[in-house]
Amino acid sequence: METGALRARPLCTVDIRLEDGAPLALGRSPFRNRRVSYIAGGAVDGERLRGEVLPGGGDWSELGAGPDGSALTLIDVRSIWETHDGAQIYVTYGGRLVIPAEVLPAFRDPAQVEGLPEDSYYFRIQPTFETADERYGWLNALVAVGTGRRTAKGVRYRIFGLE
Template sequence: MSEIQTKFMFRLSLEVGPHHVVGTTPAGSRRIAPVAGGVFEGPELSGIVLPGGTDWITVDPAGTWFRIDVRLPLQTSDGEILTIAYQGWRSGTKDTLERLGRGEEVDPDDYYYRVACSFETASIKHARLNTIVAIGNGWRLPSGPGYDIHEVL
């Protein structure tokens, strides 16, 4: 069997608003971050992140991992609408994640941040996105998260 190969699709940069803190639930400490906008840029697919997306975040009691569940509406530079949904993990030492939480810049190599992505669209031009698997590696800046998204070939 051959090794998994990927192809870079785009870099996604998000602008998030103030978090809605739900509090401690049976699943963990929950908060929801509204996504106000952003951009995605790549060799074959670029555009803007439309308002209305959300980032549902669950944090473990020890503060060493974040489970994320994100859904975003995107508009391509050619005017087509699609959605991206991704789930994944951001984990590291409690100190590292607290520094990120305070808005400090932290080297992405100091923590793990990976997501699995899927797309949905009614666009004929971009219909192949409906049937691909994509993965991303992320980082967190004071302005919001960013990801490099890669198609799994």
């Protein structure tokens, strides 16, 4: 193995339910075009991490557009997860969501979005974990990445720790 090579080890799959309705569109200000989606809850499942996503966090995303008509989103999520054994973990992540113009109508339709091929849009995140619980202290030093997929009720992430 090459020195310095990255290896990704599965950490968990996270299903996040968003509050019903469209995101709150704050509109284009002099600074950005922001919208907010609130987290209603969710589930964390994996060999190394499992529990639930607590209600109350959200995504303060910024919208943009590519020269080809694609929708570009800067993701900015803050949430609290609680493990199956009671540890609380503050989870934040940024990322990128790029939706080609021809995919956008199906992506926005909850009845069609789950039928979209996973490679029809680009959805990547980099979560950061923070906890005071010693059992999960290893998360404080972990660099993680994830792939995202929109679901009818929210989003699903497959998250990997880099070693």
